[in-house]
Amino acid sequence: MLHDFAIIGAGVTGTAIARELSKYRLNVVVIEKLSDVATETSKANSGIVHAGYAAPEDSLKAEMNVLGNPLFDDICKELYIPFERVGSFVVGVAGDNFDFLEKELQNGLERGIPGIEIIKDVNLIKKMEPRITDDVEMVLHAPSAGIISPFGLAIALAESATINGVEFHYNSPVQNIEDMGNFYIIDCPTRSFQARHIVNAAGLFADEISRMAGDFSFTISPRKGEYLLLDKMEGFINHVLFPVPTKKSKGILVSPTIDGNIFLGPNAKDQESKIDNSTTIYGLEEVVQGGRKIVPSIPLKETITNFAGLRAVSDTNDFIIRASDNKPRLFHAAGIQSPGLSSCLAIAKRIIEIIKEGGVSLELKDNFYRSREKPIVFKELNWTERDQLIKEDPAFGNIVCRCETITEGEIVQSITRPNGARTVDGIKFRTRAGMGRCQGGFCTPKVIKILSRELDLEEDEIVKREARTKYFYGHTKDFRRHKDATA
Amino acid sequence: MLQRETDVAIIGGGPAGLAAAVEARNHGCDVLIIERDDSLGGILQQCIHPGFGLHEFDDELAGPEYAQRYIDVVENGGIDVLTNTMVLEITPTKDLYAISENGVINIISKSIVLAMGCRERTRGAIKIPGYRPTGVYTAGLAQRFVNIEGFMPGTEFVILGSGDIGMIMARRLTWEGATVHGVVEIQPYPSGLIRNKVQCLDDYNIPLYLSHTVVRVHGKDRVTGITISKVDENWKMIPGTEKFINCDTLLLSVGLIPENEITKKAGAALSRTNGPVVNQFLSTTINGIFACGNVLQVHDLVDNVAVEAKKAGKLAALYSKGVQVPTSMEKQIVRVSPGNGVGYVIPNVINLDVKEEFIEKAGSMRFSLRVRKPMQDIYIKMRSGQKELYKKFHRYVRPSEMIIFKIKESIKDFLEGLDIDTPIEVYVEPKNKQPGKRERD
C-alpha cells in the first residue's frame, strides 16, 4: 500500500507530527525501531516544558521553544495529559555570575515570556522554596515553565493519531530507503513500506536515515545526561530549580516530576556511542554533587532508580527543521536536542507549514477527533466513585501495583486502548505500574500474567521491551530436564 | 459501599496476622483478617525450604506447612477472613478502607493490628550504575517466579547481597539446574544467617565475595554480565580490583524494609526501622493501632514473629474491650535509644504510668534489637543514666540474628526504677573494657 507520509521515529517529535498530520486527509504510517513510542530519548529526559528564555538568540531552538510552550495547555486538556506550570528558578548563589541572570531576564522580556522576573528578596524566595540552599541571593523566576511526563505526552499523541487513522508499526528499524521517483520504498527487516513523503524524526539516528535516503547534509552526535530519581515527596520542592551555568557545565537541576517524584540531573558528556545509555559511577556522583548545591538537604536515601538519556546534537548545534536540500519529498525534524520536548508541538506545526510550502496540498478532515477517552486513574477517585467503578468492572478491585495503587482494570485498559501496550514497559509507561519504590518487585509477575491473557501469548513470550528482553528461560521442569539431558 | 464492624481488624494474613488473630479471638473478640493475596500465610507461602517453627512447634517445617498449622486454627476458630482484599487506607479516625472485586469495604473496628509484613529493597536504593536490562530482579521476585509460577528467570546468576532470601535462592537455583557464579556482599561478613551460608552456599561451592559490590550492570537488553569490585571499610570501590562475571541474571538480596504505606497514611510516627514507633504494648502513636511482625521490624525467625504477634493480638483485644492501653504518644514516656554497637531497639518508648492491674495483663517486658556488626565476647547492656537495668554476656552476636531479652524482675519495680527525663540506652560493651570507657562506632 502506498502511504502519503511515513514518519520515521516515534519519540515526542514523531508522535506530535503524526497527530498534526492526522488532521488532514492523508494516509500516514509511523515506523519505529523499538517496541513502543518514546522508548529512546523521549523517555529519558527532564520532562520540563521550558519557558524559552535560555536557548541562544536567533536559533530555531529559541523560536520553537517560545512558540511551543503556550501550546501545551490546550492539548493537555484535550488529551487528558497531566501538565503543570510550576515555574522555574535559576538559583543565583554567592560567587555566581549575576550578570548572566540579568541577561537571561532581558532575553525573556524580549521574547515575551509571561511573568519572567528576578526575585532578590531572600525571604520571599525561601517562602516559595523552603529547601533551597541558604546561599541563595537571587533567582530568575519563570512562572510559565511546566512539568509533564514526556512519555505520557507521546503516548497520548500517538493514541490521538491512531484514533484519527495513523498506523503505528513497532520493532521496525528502517535499514534502507530507495527513491522510486515519485515514492520511497522503506525497508525494515520483516517488511517494507511505500510512502510518497518521508518525515525523518529518528532522533539520534536521523543522520543515518537521511543518508539512507541520499542526503548527507548533517550529522548527529550523542551527549549523555544521567539522573537519579527519588521517591515521591509531595511538596519537598515546588519549582524546577536550575543552577547558574558555568563555563564548564550547564549544571545539575533538581525538580519535581509531574507524578510527585523528585529528580536530580542531568550532567552532560559527549560520547561516541549512540547506543550506550548506561549510567556511570562518575556521572551519578556529578549529579549528586550538583543537586546538593541547590538543595543541600536532598534525601538521597530515597533514591529509587537511576537512568540516562542521550541528546541528539546536530553539527550545527541547532534543530534541523526543513525539507531536504537534495532529496524531494523528504522532511527533517532532526537534531532535536533540548528543548525538544518543549518545542515538539511547535515543530509539528512548522513541519506542516514546510510541507505546504513544498507544494503538497493538504486538506483538513471534517471529522478530526480532538480528544480521546479519559483514562481512568483509580487513585484519583474518591471511595464512592471507586466502589461504583468496581461494581461496573471488578478488575478495578484488584490492585496490581501496590506502590502506585494501580488496578488490574487500569492495566487492561492500557492494553486495549488504541495503540495500547504490548510489553511490560509499555504498561509501566502508560499506568506507572512498576515505577514506584519497589520498581516492579511486586507487580511484574501479575503484569506478565495479564499481558499474556489479554494478548493471548504464553507467559514466557512476554517481553519487557524488544524481543531480546524476555523474562524467562522456560518452565522450571523443562529447564531441569534440558540440563540433565545435556549434562 | 459495604460496611463491616468488628472488634479487632487485622491487616495482613501472614504469620504475624494469623497469630495475632488467634490470640485476639482467644480473648473473646470478633476478629477480621484482611489479606490482599488469595490465600493466607504471607511470605511463608513461597518459602518452600524447611526451617520454620523449631521453637513454636518443636518441628522443622517448610513455610507453607508452618502457615497451615495457623490457618487451620484460624479457620476452625470463628475468625472472619477476607482474602483478595487490600487495605488502601486507614483514616486518622481509624476507619479502614479496603477494596476487592466486590467493591469498596469500609471497616469500622475498635482496634487495628498492622501485620502487613515487609518488602524487598531494590536496586535503586543502592544505585548500581550501568544499563537497565531485563534480568535484574529482587531475590524474592525470583523466588516467586521459580517456586510459584514455575518459570526460570535466568540460567547464569550472580546474587548481590547475602541476605537470607538471596542465599536460599542460590541453593534453589542450583537445584533447578542453573549456575550461581557467586554471592557478592559489601560487608566483611554475610548479612544473613550463618546456617544459610553453610547450607546454601558452602555445601554447593558457591563463592561468597565479602567486602565486594557490583559496580556495573552490562547488557542493554538482557544482562550480559556484571563487574564486581572490592571495597574498603567505607564501602568505596578499590580501583584495580574489578572483576567481570558473565551472567544473564542479577538477583538483589539487599535487605527488607517494613511495608509502611498505610502506616504513614494513618499518621503514625515511624522509627528508624521504617516501621511504626511502638511502646512496650506494641501500640503505635495512634490510639488502638498495634503493630507486629515484619511491618514493625524484619524478623529472621517466624517463631519470634508469633510471640510478638500474640502480644499485639492480646493488647488489641484488651483495647477493644475497653481497657485503656497507653499509646507511644502519651506524656509519661521515656525513650529507648540504641547505643554503642546497636542498630535499633524495639520498643522505641516505654510508658511509665501504667496501672498496676494492667501490668499483670500485659505480659512480659520484652526487648528486641539488632547489633550493627558481628562481635565476640560482649555484653548486651541496658541502662538508665548510670543505673544498670540489664546485662547479659554473649559469645557471638551478628546483625543477622535478632537478639531478644526480657526483664526478669517485676515489671512494676522495673518501671518505678525509670526516670522520665533519662532515656534508656541499650548498648554493646566489650567484655574486657574498663567500665566507663565505651567505644563509639
Ligand SMILES: Cc1cc2nc3c(=O)[nH]c(=O)nc-3n(C[C@H](O)[C@H](O)[C@H](O)COP(=O)(O)OP(=O)(O)OC[C@H]3O[C@@H](n4cnc5c(N)ncnc54)[C@H](O)[C@@H]3O)c2cc1C
Ligand atoms: C538528558 C536530557 C534531558 C532533556 N531534558 C529536556 C527538557 O527538560 N525539556 C525539553 O524540552 N527537552 C529536553 N530534552 C530533549 C528532549 O528529550 C528531546 O528533544 C526529545 O525527546 C527528542 O524527541 P525525538 O522524538 O526527536 O527523539 P527520540 O525520542 O529519540 O525519538 C526518535 C525515535 O526514532 C527511532 N528510530 C531511530 N532510528 C530508527 C530507524 N532506523 N528506524 C525506525 N526508527 C528509528 C528511535 O527508536 C526513537 O524512538 C532532554 C534530552 C536529554 C537527553
Ligand SMILES: Cc1cc2nc3c(=O)[nH]c(=O)nc-3n(C[C@H](O)[C@H](O)[C@H](O)COP(=O)(O)OP(=O)(O)OC[C@H]3O[C@@H](n4cnc5c(N)ncnc54)[C@H](O)[C@@H]3O)c2cc1C
Ligand atoms: C525469605 C525469607 C526466609 C525466611 N526463612 C525463615 C526460616 O527459615 N525460618 C524461620 O523461622 N523464619 C524465616 N523467615 C522469617 C519469617 O518467616 C518472616 O519474618 C515472617 O513470615 C514475617 O511474618 P509477617 O506476618 O510479619 O509478614 P508476611 O509473611 O510478609 O505477611 C504479611 C501479609 O500481609 C499482607 N498484606 C500486606 N499489606 C496488606 C494490605 N494493605 N492489605 C491486606 N493485606 C496486606 C501480605 O499479602 C502478606 O500476606 C524468613 C523470612 C524470609 C523473608
